[in-house]
Amino acid sequence: MKERLQQQLEEAIRALLAEAGDAGEIPAVALEIPRQKEHGDFACNAALLLAKRLGRKPREIAEALVEALGDAGGLVDRAEVAGPGFVNLWLAGDRWRDVLRGILEVGRSYGGSDEGAGVRVQVEFVSANPTGPLSTGHGRQAVLGDCIARLLEFRGFDVTREYYFNNGGRQMRVLGQSVKARYLEALGVAAPPPAAVLADPEKSWVDEVGGLPVQFPADGYQGDYIVELAEALCAEHGDALVGEPAEAIFREVAEKQIFAGIRATLDALGIHFDVYSNEKTLYDEGKLDAVLEDLRAVDLIYESEGAVWLRGTTLGLDRDRVMIRSSGEPTYLLPDIAYHREKMERGFDVVVDVMGADHIDQFPFVREAMSALGYDAGRIEMVMHQFVTLTRAGRKVKQSTRKATIVTADDLLEEVGGDVFRFFMIERRADGHLDFDLDLATERNWNKNPAYYVQYAVARTHGIERTAADAGLAMPGADDFDADRLNLPEELEVMKKLGEFPELVARAAAAREPHHLAYYLRDLAGLWNPYLQDGTRHRVVSDDAGRTAARLGLVLAVRTVLTNGLALLGIAAPERM
RNA sequence: GCGCCGGUAGCUCAGCUGGAUAGAGCACCAGGCUUCGAACCUGGGGGUCGGGGGUUCGAGUCCCUCCCGGCGUGCCA
8 A cells, every 4th residue: 555655656766857957866755654643644845855856845845746646546535735845645435434344355474574584584582591591681682582583584584593501611610510409508518608607609609518618609609599409419318419519410400400490480471482592502512612712713712811802892892802711611602603503604684783781791792703705794683672570569679689689581471471471571662771660560450461452452353353253244355345334433543543554564573573563453453442432433243234344344353454564472262251 | 982762740651754732641639430341431620742052934853052861872681
């Protein structure tokens, strides 16, 4: 619809330019839906853009444009010049109604496209290391990444969801040590670390067991989940593991169990990854050494103070960074670079890295290193998101790692449910902070909750279908009704909104900004729920068979769009609530 | 100090490549259920779009500058 109008418009502009002896390019005119509906269905600013170039008054040009456009091949009912020189266009009424047929014909794929056909995209997200349960921030990232993936799939891209984690480095050793210390504590052979030690990250705690020192690491993991892991080991193995090194069974069991917990959380959110990658594999396959050699070959590596450094300054960055510590252990940077090289080698056309604000510092180094290694770093995108804060009873919920007052993604999920969790997490732009309002999310009067508001709009369409079925009526097919019977202004409003959906999806996908969907759905439901409220003026199932069929068509179209939109957010579209 | 991200109604936030009179939810006030679903709806009050300058026919949107907040600036993760 809009495309056709745009085409007509450009032709008219071309004609206008030709008349003035101007054979240049036509400007990128905006054809947009005005905020005020008194300004028509579409408004065009072409005359304003051309004024200087043609040396004529904008309104004059606008008049000429209106004349040249005519009825735009039957699309336009009325056109007028307004304000400083806008051309406001009113579409012929039946053109809006075409939207309904279009929706019913394609149904579930309305809003989708094949623009991404043959393009392989990897979306990497969550990527939390298996050292503890997912935080609310990870929860946000999980929903964000999944929704981006869903959007891209809907636009025809070949999407791989991937989770990468570091399991080879120092933090996993600390994890093993933490579990072992708690294990000995559970056995009763070691004392728990004093509170003063736990409160000070610089201090470590040492106890003697069988003449050997056992240490709770200074930066050990303090969460209750570590204690629980240790107690489970104690119950299963008794004291048989006392002589085992922390790096062996303790570390392995912890990684396995914690990772299982993470996957359970993701499962509960309906999020499934295609590929799990980890640092250890890269290490075992020699990928870390290889990347180091190749970076050395282009003179980006040097040694200093016993550590191996990447020359960030040569790459145009503000500093150099350590790749391998003087202890011999790599930092995160080296495996990250090796991992991204793998992404390139695996042939993805586009790589989207979703990451929290605290990780973005690393990104330019990875990107520039890719470039230096001869890859097209332009294929690598970053989507950054800020943190999540919780508000309960009008106050910020204080969270502290040290005091173990962390609210996990699981806690939150249990409290509000998956649909609300997803809606609230995706509702805001990723690059702003997210204030998760628990009062609103757990509101007993569900009507205040925007997630339910949209779902309710869907449920009502099913209620109408049930009523229709009771009257012996089936939902109509695309050609089974006369859309001209829908001529109330509020019906046209709904149809216009439905018509915007494909462009909205395209924009959200291209910009990797799923939050637009949440607002769109809220808006559409905000037209639809009031429409249904007026049961006399807008009664769908009535004695008027023709109008009933047309309105059932509208009901089905609205449901289709709401359902498609909710699916892109991973939220259920219920038949009843 | 430097870098990134924010600052829009009492609160939480939308605002597409610059467009006309800046929107929504919550909160607050006043109303509405013999209704295909009231988990809903109708109406109302409420704004120096952080401050200042600039570009433009036109700026919440672009540029400069300052202020405020978050994050980063580790041989932490």
